[in-house]
Amino acid sequence: MLTVKNISYQIGPHKLVKDISFSIKPGELIAILGSNGAGKSSLLKLLAGTYKPNEGTIHFNGQPLSKYSALELAKMRAVLSQQNVVSLPFNVQEIVMMGRYPHFNNHPSAHDHSIVNTVMEATGVLSLAGRSYLTLSGGEQQRAQLSRALAQIWENEHALLLMDEPVSGMDILYQQQTLAILKAMTQKKFMVISVLHDMNLASQYADRIIMLKNGRKWYDGTAAEVLNPKSVYEIFEIESDTFTNPTTLKQIIMPREIIYDNNKPPLST
Numbered sequence: 576m577l578t579v580k581n582i583s584y585q586i587g588p589h590k591l592v593k594d595i596s597f598s599i600k601p602g603e604l605i606a607i608l609g610s611n612g613a614g615k616s617s618l619l620k621l622l623a624g625t626y627k628p629n630e631g632t633i634h635f636n637g638q639p640l641s642k643y644s645a646l647e648l649a650k651m652r653a654v655l656s657q658q659n660v661v662s663l664p665f666n667v668q669e670i671v672m673m674g675r676y677p678h679f680n681n682h683p684s685a686h687d688h689s690i691v692n693t694v695m696e697a698t699g700v701l702s703l704a705g706r707s708y709l710t711l712s713g714g715e716q717q718r719a720q721l722s723r724a725l726a727q728i729w730e731n732e733h734a735l736l737l738m739d740e741p742v743s744g745m746d747i748l749y750q751q752q753t754l755a756i757l758k759a760m761t762q763k764k765f766m767v768i769s770v771l772h773d774m775n776l777a778s779q780y781a782d783r784i785i786m787l788k789n790g791r792k793w794y795d796g797t798a799a800e801v802l803n804p805k806s807v808y809e810i811f812e813i814e815s816d817t818f819t820n821p822t823t824l825k826q827i828i829m830p831r832e833i834i835y836d837n838n839k840p841p842l843s844t
Protein backbone atom coordinates (compact mmCIF):
# COMPACT_ATOMS: atom_id res chain seq x y z
CA MET A 576 0.00 0.00 0.00
CA LEU A 577 1.18 3.51 -0.79
CA THR A 578 -0.31 6.35 1.24
CA VAL A 579 0.28 9.94 0.28
CA LYS A 580 -0.79 12.63 2.76
CA ASN A 581 -0.85 16.34 1.95
CA ILE A 582 2.37 16.40 -0.06
CA SER A 583 3.66 19.59 -1.62
CA TYR A 584 6.82 20.20 -3.57
CA GLN A 585 8.40 23.42 -4.57
CA ILE A 586 11.55 24.45 -6.42
CA GLY A 587 12.48 28.02 -5.55
CA PRO A 588 9.28 30.05 -5.87
CA HIS A 589 7.62 27.41 -8.14
CA LYS A 590 5.05 25.17 -6.45
CA LEU A 591 4.96 22.07 -8.64
CA VAL A 592 2.78 19.87 -6.42
CA LYS A 593 0.23 21.28 -3.99
CA ASP A 594 -1.30 19.44 -1.05
CA ILE A 595 -2.00 16.09 -2.73
CA SER A 596 -3.39 13.11 -0.80
CA PHE A 597 -4.43 9.67 -2.02
CA SER A 598 -3.61 6.03 -1.52
CA ILE A 599 -3.29 2.96 -3.70
CA LYS A 600 -3.84 -0.64 -2.65
CA PRO A 601 -2.22 -3.78 -4.08
CA GLY A 602 -4.10 -4.76 -7.22
CA GLU A 603 -4.99 -1.22 -8.30
CA LEU A 604 -4.09 0.66 -11.47
CA ILE A 605 -4.31 4.43 -11.19
CA ALA A 606 -3.98 6.67 -14.24
CA ILE A 607 -2.82 10.25 -13.74
CA LEU A 608 -4.18 12.71 -16.27
CA GLY A 609 -3.58 16.40 -16.71
CA SER A 610 -2.43 18.99 -19.19
CA ASN A 611 1.22 19.73 -19.97
CA GLY A 612 2.87 21.22 -16.90
CA ALA A 613 0.10 20.10 -14.52
CA GLY A 614 2.63 18.39 -12.21
CA LYS A 615 2.22 14.73 -13.24
CA SER A 616 5.94 13.93 -13.62
CA SER A 617 6.77 15.87 -10.46
CA LEU A 618 4.20 13.84 -8.52
CA LEU A 619 5.64 10.61 -9.93
CA LYS A 620 9.17 11.69 -8.90
CA LEU A 621 7.90 12.30 -5.36
CA LEU A 622 6.32 8.83 -5.29
CA ALA A 623 9.55 7.33 -6.61
CA GLY A 624 11.58 9.02 -3.87
CA THR A 625 13.58 11.04 -6.43
CA TYR A 626 12.14 14.28 -5.02
CA LYS A 627 11.54 14.77 -1.29
CA PRO A 628 8.29 16.55 -0.45
CA ASN A 629 8.62 19.93 1.29
CA GLU A 630 5.44 19.11 3.17
CA GLY A 631 3.42 15.98 3.81
CA THR A 632 4.28 12.29 4.05
CA ILE A 633 4.51 9.24 1.80
CA HIS A 634 4.27 5.78 3.37
CA PHE A 635 5.11 2.71 1.32
CA ASN A 636 4.07 -0.70 2.67
CA GLY A 637 3.79 0.74 6.17
CA GLN A 638 7.06 2.67 6.38
CA PRO A 639 7.99 6.24 5.40
CA LEU A 640 9.42 6.21 1.88
CA SER A 641 12.44 8.17 3.13
CA LYS A 642 13.41 5.31 5.48
CA TYR A 643 14.12 2.87 2.61
CA SER A 644 17.66 2.56 1.30
CA ALA A 645 18.17 3.04 -2.43
CA LEU A 646 18.71 -0.73 -2.82
CA GLU A 647 15.58 -1.62 -0.83
CA LEU A 648 13.55 0.80 -2.93
CA ALA A 649 15.01 -0.56 -6.17
CA LYS A 650 13.68 -4.01 -5.30
CA MET A 651 10.20 -2.72 -4.47
CA ARG A 652 9.43 -0.07 -7.02
CA ALA A 653 10.37 0.44 -10.63
CA VAL A 654 10.16 3.65 -12.59
CA LEU A 655 9.73 4.22 -16.29
CA SER A 656 10.68 7.85 -16.90
CA GLN A 657 9.72 10.10 -19.77
CA GLN A 658 13.34 10.45 -20.88
CA ASN A 659 15.57 7.39 -20.93
CA VAL A 660 18.93 8.53 -22.20
CA VAL A 661 21.22 5.71 -23.30
CA SER A 662 24.37 6.83 -25.10
CA LEU A 663 26.35 3.58 -25.22
CA PRO A 664 25.49 0.82 -27.72
CA PHE A 665 24.04 -1.68 -25.21
CA ASN A 666 21.91 -4.35 -26.81
CA VAL A 667 18.29 -4.77 -25.79
CA GLN A 668 18.92 -7.77 -23.57
CA GLU A 669 21.62 -5.85 -21.69
CA ILE A 670 19.23 -2.92 -21.19
CA VAL A 671 16.55 -5.24 -19.80
CA MET A 672 19.12 -7.00 -17.58
CA MET A 673 19.87 -3.59 -16.01
CA GLY A 674 16.50 -4.00 -14.30
CA ARG A 675 17.99 -7.00 -12.49
CA TYR A 676 21.08 -5.13 -11.20
CA PRO A 677 19.59 -4.65 -7.70
CA HIS A 678 19.16 -8.44 -7.46
CA PHE A 679 22.67 -9.77 -8.14
CA ASN A 680 26.27 -8.86 -7.34
CA ASN A 681 28.59 -9.85 -10.17
CA HIS A 682 26.78 -12.23 -12.47
CA PRO A 683 23.10 -12.68 -13.18
CA SER A 684 21.68 -16.05 -12.12
CA ALA A 685 19.63 -18.41 -14.29
CA HIS A 686 16.60 -16.91 -12.49
CA ASP A 687 17.57 -13.38 -13.62
CA HIS A 688 17.99 -14.59 -17.21
CA SER A 689 14.65 -16.35 -17.08
CA ILE A 690 12.87 -13.18 -15.87
CA VAL A 691 14.56 -11.10 -18.57
CA ASN A 692 13.38 -13.58 -21.18
CA THR A 693 9.83 -13.65 -19.82
CA VAL A 694 9.41 -9.87 -19.78
CA MET A 695 10.98 -9.45 -23.23
CA GLU A 696 8.51 -11.95 -24.58
CA ALA A 697 5.62 -10.15 -22.87
CA THR A 698 6.56 -6.77 -24.31
CA GLY A 699 7.41 -8.11 -27.79
CA VAL A 700 11.14 -7.31 -27.79
CA LEU A 701 12.52 -10.84 -27.64
CA SER A 702 13.26 -10.77 -31.36
CA LEU A 703 15.25 -7.54 -30.79
CA ALA A 704 17.36 -9.02 -27.95
CA GLY A 705 20.69 -8.72 -29.79
CA ARG A 706 20.02 -5.37 -31.46
CA SER A 707 21.82 -2.23 -30.33
CA TYR A 708 19.38 -0.10 -28.34
CA LEU A 709 20.56 2.95 -30.29
CA THR A 710 19.26 1.48 -33.56
CA LEU A 711 15.72 0.89 -32.28
CA SER A 712 12.72 2.99 -33.24
CA GLY A 713 11.20 5.22 -30.55
CA GLY A 714 8.39 2.76 -29.82
CA GLU A 715 10.80 -0.19 -29.68
CA GLN A 716 13.04 1.71 -27.24
CA GLN A 717 10.01 2.43 -25.11
CA ARG A 718 9.12 -1.29 -25.03
CA ALA A 719 12.71 -2.19 -24.10
CA GLN A 720 12.57 0.31 -21.21
CA LEU A 721 9.21 -1.08 -20.13
CA SER A 722 10.81 -4.56 -20.05
CA ARG A 723 13.64 -3.22 -17.90
CA ALA A 724 11.18 -1.76 -15.40
CA LEU A 725 9.13 -4.96 -15.31
CA ALA A 726 12.25 -7.12 -14.87
CA GLN A 727 13.22 -5.06 -11.84
CA ILE A 728 10.17 -5.97 -9.73
CA TRP A 729 8.78 -8.99 -11.62
CA GLU A 730 8.73 -11.48 -8.73
CA ASN A 731 8.05 -8.97 -5.94
CA GLU A 732 4.30 -8.89 -5.38
CA HIS A 733 3.01 -5.71 -3.72
CA ALA A 734 5.72 -3.79 -5.59
CA LEU A 735 4.98 -0.44 -7.14
CA LEU A 736 5.31 0.40 -10.82
CA LEU A 737 5.54 4.10 -11.66
CA MET A 738 5.12 4.80 -15.35
CA ASP A 739 5.52 8.24 -16.93
CA GLU A 740 3.79 8.14 -20.31
CA PRO A 741 4.69 4.47 -20.95
CA VAL A 742 2.96 4.34 -24.34
CA SER A 743 4.33 7.52 -25.93
CA GLY A 744 5.65 6.62 -29.36
CA MET A 745 3.97 3.19 -29.40
CA ASP A 746 1.58 2.09 -32.12
CA ILE A 747 -1.99 1.34 -31.15
CA LEU A 748 -1.44 -2.40 -30.73
CA TYR A 749 1.48 -1.91 -28.34
CA GLN A 750 -0.41 0.81 -26.48
CA GLN A 751 -3.20 -1.66 -25.79
CA GLN A 752 -0.76 -4.47 -25.01
CA THR A 753 1.24 -2.29 -22.61
CA LEU A 754 -1.84 -1.31 -20.64
CA ALA A 755 -2.98 -4.94 -20.71
CA ILE A 756 0.39 -5.99 -19.24
CA LEU A 757 0.10 -3.34 -16.53
CA LYS A 758 -3.43 -4.54 -15.79
CA ALA A 759 -2.20 -8.14 -15.61
CA MET A 760 0.47 -6.99 -13.13
CA THR A 761 -2.27 -5.61 -10.88
CA GLN A 762 -3.98 -9.00 -10.98
CA LYS A 763 -0.77 -10.34 -9.39
CA LYS A 764 -1.24 -7.64 -6.66
CA PHE A 765 1.21 -5.09 -8.01
CA MET A 766 0.33 -1.41 -7.64
CA VAL A 767 0.57 0.58 -10.85
CA ILE A 768 0.47 4.36 -11.21
CA SER A 769 0.77 5.57 -14.77
CA VAL A 770 0.75 9.01 -16.31
CA LEU A 771 -1.27 8.85 -19.52
CA HIS A 772 -2.30 11.45 -22.06
CA ASP A 773 -4.99 9.28 -23.66
CA MET A 774 -8.17 9.59 -21.60
CA ASN A 775 -9.74 6.65 -23.42
CA LEU A 776 -6.85 4.33 -22.53
CA ALA A 777 -7.22 5.49 -18.95
CA SER A 778 -10.95 4.80 -19.12
CA GLN A 779 -10.39 1.33 -20.58
CA TYR A 780 -7.76 0.10 -18.15
CA ALA A 781 -7.53 2.19 -14.98
CA ASP A 782 -9.39 1.31 -11.80
CA ARG A 783 -9.14 4.95 -10.80
CA ILE A 784 -8.22 8.19 -12.48
CA ILE A 785 -6.58 11.13 -10.75
CA MET A 786 -6.82 14.40 -12.65
CA LEU A 787 -4.33 17.15 -11.87
CA LYS A 788 -4.44 20.83 -12.63
CA ASN A 789 -1.84 23.43 -11.64
CA GLY A 790 -0.17 20.94 -9.29
CA ARG A 791 -3.41 20.13 -7.44
CA LYS A 792 -5.61 17.03 -7.44
CA TRP A 793 -8.94 18.06 -8.95
CA TYR A 794 -10.66 14.72 -9.45
CA ASP A 795 -10.12 11.21 -8.14
CA GLY A 796 -12.49 8.39 -9.01
CA THR A 797 -13.51 5.78 -11.54
CA ALA A 798 -13.74 6.74 -15.21
CA ALA A 799 -17.53 6.85 -14.90
CA GLU A 800 -17.23 9.20 -11.94
CA VAL A 801 -14.64 11.63 -13.26
CA LEU A 802 -14.63 11.63 -17.08
CA ASN A 803 -17.29 13.96 -18.40
CA PRO A 804 -17.38 17.09 -20.57
CA LYS A 805 -17.27 19.38 -17.51
CA SER A 806 -14.17 17.81 -15.95
CA VAL A 807 -12.46 17.47 -19.33
CA TYR A 808 -13.04 21.17 -19.95
CA GLU A 809 -11.80 22.15 -16.50
CA ILE A 810 -8.63 20.08 -16.86
CA PHE A 811 -7.79 20.40 -20.56
CA GLU A 812 -9.79 23.45 -21.66
CA ILE A 813 -11.27 21.53 -24.54
CA GLU A 814 -14.90 20.89 -25.43
CA SER A 815 -15.75 17.21 -25.68
CA ASP A 816 -18.57 14.71 -25.80
CA THR A 817 -18.74 11.64 -23.63
CA PHE A 818 -20.28 8.35 -24.68
CA THR A 819 -20.65 5.02 -22.97
CA ASN A 820 -19.35 1.97 -24.81
CA PRO A 821 -22.47 -0.24 -24.94
CA THR A 822 -20.43 -3.44 -24.58
CA THR A 823 -17.93 -2.52 -21.87
CA LEU A 824 -19.94 0.33 -20.31
CA LYS A 825 -16.67 2.33 -20.18
CA GLN A 826 -16.59 6.07 -20.87
CA ILE A 827 -15.37 7.25 -24.27
CA ILE A 828 -14.24 10.86 -24.63
CA MET A 829 -14.39 12.49 -28.05
CA PRO A 830 -12.81 15.96 -28.18
CA ARG A 831 -14.69 18.43 -30.34
CA GLU A 832 -12.96 19.81 -33.39
CA ILE A 833 -11.34 23.21 -32.90
CA ILE A 834 -12.17 25.64 -35.68
CA TYR A 835 -10.22 28.86 -35.84
CA ASP A 836 -11.75 32.01 -37.16
CA ASN A 837 -10.36 32.63 -40.69
CA ASN A 838 -10.08 36.30 -39.91
CA LYS A 839 -8.07 35.61 -36.78
CA PRO A 840 -5.81 32.59 -37.43
CA PRO A 841 -3.99 31.36 -34.29
CA LEU A 842 -0.48 32.15 -35.52
CA SER A 843 -1.25 35.64 -36.83
CA THR A 844 0.64 38.56 -35.30
Ligand SMILES: Nc1ncnc2c1ncn2[C@@H]1O[C@H](COP(=O)(O)OP(=O)(O)OP(=O)(O)O)[C@@H](O)[C@H]1O
Binds near residue numbers: 609618
Ligand atom coordinates in the same frame (compact mmCIF):
# COMPACT_ATOMS: atom_id res chain seq x y z
N1 LIG B 1 13.32 22.29 -11.90
C1 LIG B 1 12.26 23.05 -12.15
N2 LIG B 1 12.28 24.38 -11.89
C2 LIG B 1 11.20 25.17 -12.14
N3 LIG B 1 10.05 24.69 -12.65
C3 LIG B 1 9.98 23.37 -12.91
C4 LIG B 1 11.07 22.49 -12.68
N4 LIG B 1 10.69 21.23 -13.05
C5 LIG B 1 9.43 21.36 -13.51
N5 LIG B 1 9.01 22.62 -13.42
C6 LIG B 1 7.69 23.15 -13.83
O1 LIG B 1 6.72 22.50 -13.02
C7 LIG B 1 5.54 22.28 -13.76
C8 LIG B 1 5.17 20.82 -13.67
O2 LIG B 1 6.11 20.05 -14.40
P1 LIG B 1 5.88 18.50 -14.67
O3 LIG B 1 7.04 18.01 -15.45
O4 LIG B 1 5.58 17.83 -13.37
O5 LIG B 1 4.56 18.54 -15.57
P2 LIG B 1 3.79 17.38 -16.33
O6 LIG B 1 2.37 17.43 -15.86
O7 LIG B 1 4.51 16.10 -16.19
O8 LIG B 1 3.85 17.91 -17.84
P3 LIG B 1 3.98 17.15 -19.26
O9 LIG B 1 2.63 16.61 -19.59
O10 LIG B 1 4.33 18.30 -20.18
O11 LIG B 1 5.06 16.14 -19.17
C9 LIG B 1 5.84 22.76 -15.19
O12 LIG B 1 5.30 24.06 -15.33
C10 LIG B 1 7.34 22.78 -15.25
O13 LIG B 1 7.80 23.79 -16.16
